[in-house]
Amino acid sequence: MANVTSLGEFFKSLKKGVERVEQTSCKDIEVKVRRMAQSANPKRWTDTSVQSLCSLENYLDRLPAEVLLKIFAFLDASTLFNISFVNKRFHDLANNNALWYVLYACEIEKRRWRPRVCMASEAVSTTGVHKPVGYWKKLLFKEMAGYQNNMWKSELRHMNPHTGMPALTEQVLRRLHIQWEITLTGKNGHESVYEQTRTFFEDSSVTVCWNHGKWPQINRVHSLQLHGIMRPAVLAPGDRPTWRSLIHKTLLNAGHWSFLGADRHVKLLQFDEGIVVGFWRGNWKIAFIMVTLHFHKLIERSLLGSRFCPYVLTQDSAFDPDCDQHGYTLHVVLHNPVQRILRCRFSPLFMSRATSLGDSWQLSAIDFTDVSEHIPVGKISLPWQTEGLHEAAERCCMMTLTVLDEGQRPFWCVSSPVKMHSKKYRLVDLDYEGEQLLLFYMDADGKVKMTFVFVEEFQQYFLVQLNVIFPAAKVSKHVGGEC
Known part of the structure; x- marks a missing residue:
């Protein structure tokens, strides 16, 4: 699995190629080809040859399914999930049970045995993969989201009588190795991911700080995304979070912030959802970011959302109309x-x-x-x-x-x-x-x-x-x- 990152970057370039091809319809290409044919030697160009030349433009559609599945076998769960939104063909291939079976085995059962990537082609013939479509994908998502240990749900039933919040929220967050990261998306589309530096727990909230990193200027950032992530208990080189759950996304423009305060070195801007961005005086470069998260449904929001959609909060109703x-x-x-x-x-x-x-x-x-x-x-x-x-x-x-x-x-x-x-x-x-x-x-x-x-x-x-x-x-x- 040493080439996962390079293959992921290669596949991103393929995706960009698809987007460029889709911008020019095959009909336009065919018109251009016919004009070239007529200007050269009309007798040598037939409808079949023109269509063949047009098909060269959409080269991904010409790749056999086996080749695409081989490429998909090198992707992690998050990337494979994203690929399914490219088009219908990718959606069908990216939901292949064999791929998700191998991912499930690698991520969940790797302590007992670690299957080879080539098992993706062999797994279809095994009895363990003959499940309904999407079975292993759903099972993997549930395991990643902490469903494999339902103890945290029962632990959250014990309420702090002083705050009304689950009394063991901090302990559950630490036991499940839940952290938070932010993704800054520039106006040019470039994304930068920052891991948390430290946390400060109160009895009903946690304040997360990001103090280190190569920060851009705030006026060059389009949006900020806050994700809850699960990390392995023991980190190895190259290990990635096993799951990302979107908590909030906000636009970093003039219409979404207010001035909070300042000192000799920085100015502080306040955004929605408890977000504070500090930037250096004079150059607008970000110095740090702070976010305060309320304990109410925090574990659910940090686990049960997807990379693109947050967890939807439910609200109980009271009974007395007075x-x-x-x-x-x-x-x-x-x-x-x-x-x-x-x-x-x-x-x-x-x-x-x-x-x-x-x-x-x-x-x-x-x-x-x-x-x-x-x-x-x-x-x-x-x-x-x-x-x-x-x-x-x-x-x-x-x-x-x-x-x-x-x-x-x-x-x-x-x-x-x-x-x-x-x-x-x-x-x-x-x-x-x-x-x-x-x-x-x-x-x-x-x-x-x-x-x-x-x-x-x-x-x-x-x-x-x-x-x-x-x-x-x-x-x-x-x-x-x-x-």
Whole structure:
């Protein structure tokens, strides 16, 4: 299997050849050939010879199926899966049971025996391959996705009573050797893959950092893809991830980012799905990337999607239609890739109409009029390190927020970078003085408003107000009735 990479590159060139051929129809080629024939010697050119010359252009169609199957036998599971989308003929050949049988044997049973590549032609005659079409392909995908050990599903049933998330999420992620990688696609179509540098686990989220690599300028990148991957427990030279599950894809252009913060060396841009991109001042070259992932369905999202399609989340419905009487739980954590800044839990909370905010419902966790509810908060910053440098952007961090319904089921889960906005006017009327700042987050499912006061005397922030607001449509959908 030493030539897998070179053969893969060779096959990519063949694919490009197919694309070039498809851009010119055979009819156009035939017209050109007939004109050449008439200008030279019309009597020597017949319809049969013209068609034969035209067929030379689509040379892949002229290759025998046996030759293509031999080439396909050198591809890994991911590449073979991609090849099936080229055309109908490739789809039929790439779903050959013999090919997937050998892949299954190589990847899953290699500890007991390692079959030769030539078995692809021999496997058809064996009794073990006489299965329904797609049997070995589906079985391999299930094994790669962790189905061979259903223990992780049972382990996720044990919930952390404080966060409402599976208590053993971190342990399962480590045991299954799940990591995350990003793929940057340039505007010229070139793809660069980066492996994670380090992770920071909180009790309801994980922050993944990419600090090393040959980074492009951010204005030359078209899109970013985040994949969950499974790696072998013991890495050998040339080993590749056994599976890639797309978690998110975002476009890195001006319409999909907002300014998060800056320091002496870098500027930080915030993208959707908890993505932070830091780039060097002056040259727009990427310095690092951070992503915060909420624990809600994280293992499923990292395992059960495909390379091109993410895992589809399912949402349970509540049962009690009296939505204003539900006892909700709010768990919120402010953190960065180094430490936890704030963690608090509020339960029970009750929905109330927010008429001043339109057709919305609100959870009020901290009332600014009650000083006893105000919470002291540590230094809010977002530290980073790369290429021997380390610094921190002030007044921005990561927020992981979980809202549970009265049945302790996830109602809204968010992991995102956030920043504090300084306001010239006072947001709330307090008995003590200090600069007031607003931390605000919003997406299609809800809003978070946190008001802080910086007290000079103590050189510390105090959280004096916390409200979570939901659209009425989201609440109605969750409770299964009209509110």
